[in-house]
Amino acid sequence: MSDYKAILEEEFEVLESIFPEELEKLSDTSVQIRIEPDEPSSSHPLSLNLIVSYPPTYPDTIPEFSLEEREDDDEDEEGEGSGELKEGEEETILEQLRAVAEESLGMAMTFTIASAAKEALGVLISERIRKEKEEDDRRAAAYEEAEAKRTRGTPLTPEAFNKWRKGFMAELKAKREKEEEERVRTMLPKEREEWKRRRDRLSGRQLFETSQTLAASDEGLYEDGAEEVDMRQYTREEREAERRLEEEEEEKRRRGLVFAADGE
Template structure:
């Protein structure tokens, strides 16, 4: 026992010179050392305490190791991280059996904390990338339209024309209801009349033919007239038919 304590006292003396502010002697066989990562990383604080408890057969056996959080502002260990660090320290201790190993354990703890921070940053980046990808895919799905095909366009066109017709009919009905009785009657009479084009087509005179028109029951050779003159003659016949129909209605 005396030899064991002498070995510890000698090691503690060395540790106090190396870690004057970090070392805290808890008992004759237990110390706590403040450990922080080798390099400070902004936004990722992680300073903890390494607790070493020495068994009587030390240094021929591995001491009992543990990690304790010091303060929330100095960082907190996440699930499984403390066990992972202790596992790595035990490997170092196994390689150092038979000699003073506390300094080596404290150095290995610093390296392990640095590795923890790197692993955290990698995971955080992967999570950020996954969230960004999910967001972009969701936004793309919102803006992605249905591929236009002839069938899809025709279906849309028919639905649109039907909606447009219904809307016009509704607007016209509302307009007519707002009129007085006489005005509503005039509207109904006008709607009941055939248009000039309808009269023209009913008389079996083609609205697009450039070969002939009929006047007083006789065929007229239109080939001797210009296109403009033929058009005027055709639409003049239509207007005349419309006027005659309106005169007969007035009578």
């Protein structure tokens, strides 16, 4: 046991000289070392804590070690955070560290393990960058293919044309209805009432198509002595002109009666 403690004390002194800022002694049998890649990446910052716990049979038995994300996620002086491991990455690194520790049995191995951890983080970041580049290349190729397909165009078929025409007519109808609503909104109340009255009035064609009386009287139009009807008089313009004429005649008759009454 005394040899075990002596071995650890001697190794801790060496580690403190190598990692003056990175090392933190957690207990008499465990330490924590901040691990970062030798060449940090500004786009992929990554800094972890390597926890090493020494068994009584150390160094003939490999220590227990784990990786933890740094508790302080504050950015460093260069504005970079500590980052974090993704799924499966931690176990991959730990397997590599165990293999290195097995090769160092019988001698102080903490520095070797810490160095292997730093190297593993560097490889991990390089792998992340490689995968991201492959994904960017894949997306770029997909985009170029989509653009090429779009510029080549789609063969015009009756089905495609009908589908386009249906959508175009619906869009045009909605646009006209919106414009009509905007126009009505600017009308005076009296103008708006007149617009509604004219809108709700059936045209001659609508009256003809919907009225059972008119539909049933078609044959009567051709009976002997029946006067031929000019359907043009049922247009909106003709009805409006006829209505205005009747109103003017009615006004003249009314005025004539008033003048006649005054002369008596």
